[in-house]
Amino acid sequence: MSVFISHSSKDKPAVEALAQALRARGINVWLDKWEIRAGDDIVAKINDGLEEAGGGIVVFSKESWDNPWVQAEANYLQYARIKEGKVLIPVIVGDDDLWRPPLLRRLACCGIEDIDRIADAILHRRGGLPPVSPPEQGSRTTVRVTLSQRAEGDVQVTACIGDAVVGEATHPVLPRAITEGCAAFMSGVRHGARRDAAAVERRTLDGTLEALGRALEHFCLPGTAAAELAALLDRAPIGTRIELCFETNDPVLLGLPFEALRLTDGRLLATQAAVVMLRRPLGLPPPETVPLAGPLKILVAVGAPDEQLTRSAVLDQERELQTILNAVEPAQRHDNAQVRVLEVGHPEEIGKAIQDDAYHVLHLSCHGAPGVLELEDEDGRPVDVSAEALIGPIRRAGRPLPLVLLNACHGGVHAGETASLAEALLRAGIPCVLAMQTSVSDRYASRLAGAFYENLARGEVLLASQALAAARAKLETERQQAIGHGAPIEETQPEYATATLYIRGEEQRIVDFALDTQPLKSRPVWDIDGPVPQLRMDDLIGRRRELRKTLRALRDPSRTHAGAVLTGLGGVGKSTIAGRAMMRLVEDGFLVAAFAGRFNVAEVARAVGHALADADDTAEKQAKRLRDPEQDDRSRIELLATVFARYRIVLVLDNFEQNLTRPGGGAFLDPDLPLWLGHLAHQARAGRLLITCRHPLPDMQHLFRHIQVGPLSRAECRKLLLRLPALAGCAPAEMEKLLRVIGGHPRMLEFLDGLLRGGEARLTNVTEKLRAVAAEAGFDLSVAVDTMDEALRSAILLGCRDVLLEGLLELAAGRCQSNPA
Incomplete structure (x- = not known):
């Protein structure tokens, strides 16, 4: 069995490097340079190669689709995918916006540099028999530790490697070393609904966690289990996965920090390259869902109530969100990942988003306490949310949700005898939940999220357990290096055992890239060209309240106002709020035009015409008239009024104070401008206006909602x-x-x-x-x-x-x- 690579000869160096790399991974490759010799019948050789191949790669570049051989080969491979079930993988060289045939646009693409992802796609996408890889690679060994709380009050522990029992023990109670170690673990980072570093000695914290890890080894790995697991690690070849799963029906036992467990020789199991760690409640039926089509879609909900309305500390969610975006950016370049960030982190808003689109991951970033999350409502008030309150809107949405990531303190901590929030979500039907077992520092939470998504979005077979294991190991390696460099304690406290993964039944991959892609109905927007500044997610600090008010005014179906005016001192962030609002409005389906400075009717009309050009045929005619240099200003204003009456378009007028008298902005410099602006406002039945100005607009409070932008807290x-x-x-x-x-x-x-x-x-x-x-x-x-x-x-x-x-x-x-x- 082989994989046929269709390509232009102009891309030969990059394609040959790809073919060599695939061969090195045990995949047979049909490449013309290797298979066709002087005197061979070229057509017959290519036909044989296509016929015998179990799959194909079509390499797209600026030159490829002008090549008739590539067109012919790709046409057959598309037919073979549909009729014969062969694997077909589009691979991109260079520009991500290259033209592709309609039948290939729905397939997940890979960049030619993404060798591991291409190899995974060949091995794991449906269609054709997968190429044979060496038998000693890619195997999985399951290690199960079952803990049972018996009626007598003692704890029965059974350890199995595969189907073989390698250790059994009965403990009358939880050992004191574990109960005391767990208590210290729970207070290692300052206790409560906050994510900040504790002022404790790192060496003491490290030593306490290491002692807990040794106690857990004696408790969980009885008999020869520890020795056999160590031997298994020692002889595991590259590519082997050792799946270590702790399972029980008792919430207290399920909440033990197994990720701290160390073998007798001191090795930390959770950071070993071959090991993934899971925990599973017993008695739950496996999920009936199947992997969803790509791209990987992540829904992010942030609980950031207004600072004056909550007693919780302010979290740096801006940095966390940018870290997530940076992590998936390589996958986004080839449309293999999408991230949507909700403006309001409320369960009902989460449910609405999932009802509109199927997501693979729900990422919740907020404060937490055992059994509860602190989210927010649209007015910025804190909302305490239980597992039941969170799962209700998700269940009503009627779509599967493969993974929930609770990036909050205590998401994996049981409350008394009650199951943890993570376990409750699992029992409600979520197949996989990643949660924190104690309080977590803001810094670690953000960096863990970034490393997790970087690994999750990198491959073809997306398993949360592997992504978490790689992220944990990376961060612990960086911590040890930081200790060696004398970094401060807030950067080096041990948090490697904080994150844990709960599963229901057997872990399933999250995305099936073999299916035709199903991107979000509205593509997330992170940048818009024009005069209004567009800051990255972590460059705009705070301003969630002002942004919510702005978007509410612009989306208001009652049309009480024609739009919004952001007012405040120069430099407080009015323009950056407007820039962020523009992104969200484009996602809503609005067209957006922007102009900054002294109002110029011709330039404003040109900006609106440019935004209108691609709307529809009727809009194209209006756009041409707006951009016509022969039009006079009065005609342009009438055209603009018609556009605002008919089309969902937002005109952003930035730095509008340049149109007002000084000091104080008490009047318009141009007496015609308030008439024009008023006319547009009255005609804005479909369109809206968003204005930034240091001063309120004179005599226009009834037309626009004025929103004050004050200093940062x-x-x-x-x-x-x-x-x-x-x-x-x-x-x-x-x-x-x-x-x-x-x-x-x-x-x-x-x-x-x-x-x-x-x-x-x-x-x-x-x-x-x-x-x-x-x-x-x-x-x-x-x-x-x-x-x-x-x-x-x-x-x-x-x-x-x-x-x-x-x-x-x-x-x-x-x-x-x-x-x-």
Whole structure:
């Protein structure tokens, strides 16, 4: 059996490298260079190769589809996939947006550099017999440890490797070393509904966890079980998987931190390359669901109630979300992964999202306590959610959900004799739940999520257990390296035993890439071209409340207002909120046009025409008229009004204060502008307007919902400081001084960071603004700033010049004119 590679000769070097790599993995490859010799009948050889191959790879590049041989070979392989069940894998060279035939667009693609993924696809996608791999590779050995709480109160432990019992023991009670070790484990990171580092000595914490691991070995691996498991690890060839599963019907026993278990020689089982660890409640029937079609679809729900409405600490969810996006980015490039982030982390919103689309993973990021999660409602109030409250809307959605990841403290902790939240979800029908067994630091939670999704999205056969094992091992290796480099305790406390995976029955793969792909109905949007800044997920700190209010005003079906106006001091983040709202509105099906600065009817009409061009044939005609340079402004305004009446389009007008008088923005500079704006607002039956302005719009409060954007909170400022390279390492006292002097103004903090780094701010748009303001003030950014105090004074002066000075001077001039004496 072989795999036929169809390709253009112009791609030969990359294709031959792929073929060599597949051969090295035990896969037979039919490549013309290897199979056709001088004097051979080329057509006959290719026909034989196609006929004998159990599958095919079609390599797409800029040159490939102009090649008639590739067209003919791909046509046959498409036929063979449908009629004969052969495997067919599209492989991309270079540009991800290459044209592909309609029948191939529904198939999951691989980049030509993704050798492991291509090999996995050949081996595991349905159709044709898989190529024979060496028998000593890819095997699986199951190790089961069954714990039973008997009526007499004692605990029966049975350990099996495969079907063979290798150890049995009866313990009258849980050993004291385990109960005390578990108590210490539960308090290792500060206890309660928070994810922050505890001020404890790392060596003590490490030693306590190691002692617990040894006690668990004596308890869970009786007889010869420990020795035979160690021998199994020693002789396991590369590619072997040892599945170590702990199973019981008792919630207390199921909640033991098995991931801390160490063998007699000190090896930590959970980080061994061959080992995956699972826990399974006994008595649950296996799930009846089958793997869902790709791409891998992740639904993220964040519980981040407004800071003033909850007693919980502020979490750095922005960093966690960006970490997830970065982790799946290679898979996203080939449309093999998609991530949707809900604006409101409420169970009903989760249920609605799952009703609209089938997801493979529900990722919940929030505070947690045993048996409960802290999510949020649309008004930013905290909502305590039990397993029953979470599962209800998911069940009503009527779709399978293969995996739930509870990235919250205590998701795997039982409450008294009651099952943990993770076990309750499992018993409600979720096949697989990843949860935390104790409190978890914010840093570890984010990094674990990134490493988990990086491994989950990398392969063809997506198993949560393998992804978690690889993530855990990676983070523990990095921790040990950090200890060697003298890193602080908040970066090196041991959390390797915190995450655990619950399964129902046998673990199933999450995605079936052999099926025609079923992407999200609305493609997630993470960037939009234009004048409004588009920040990455972790660059926009906070502002969830303002974003919710903005989107609510723009989506309001009652059309109470024609849109929203974001007001506040310059530099507080109005434009970045508008940029994030634009992404979400495009996902909703809105067209979006943007213009910044002094209102120009022709330029605004051109921007709207550009956005309208691809809507439909009727819209194309309107777009051409809007872009017609011969139109006068009055005609353009009437055309814009017609567009806003008919089409779901949002016009974003950024930095609108440039159209108002100074100081204070009490009137419009152009007397026609309020008439035009009012006309558009009254005609906005389908379209909407989103405006950012330092001041409220004069006499237009009845037309637009005005949303005030204030300073960041102190907790949000601290999150921002951790992202600013020159300020992240500040001592606590110095950080408090910065917050006391600058307050919650994000641009001034960004200016301070830029000044300390020679005029290079973290964000491009901030660097441009800093240089412009410095040039106006005659400030030489190339001259090094010697001290923090000097930089702080300069940042305040430049920030005030940017935000306040012009208005203050105009105000002073006005007073001098009114009081000449």
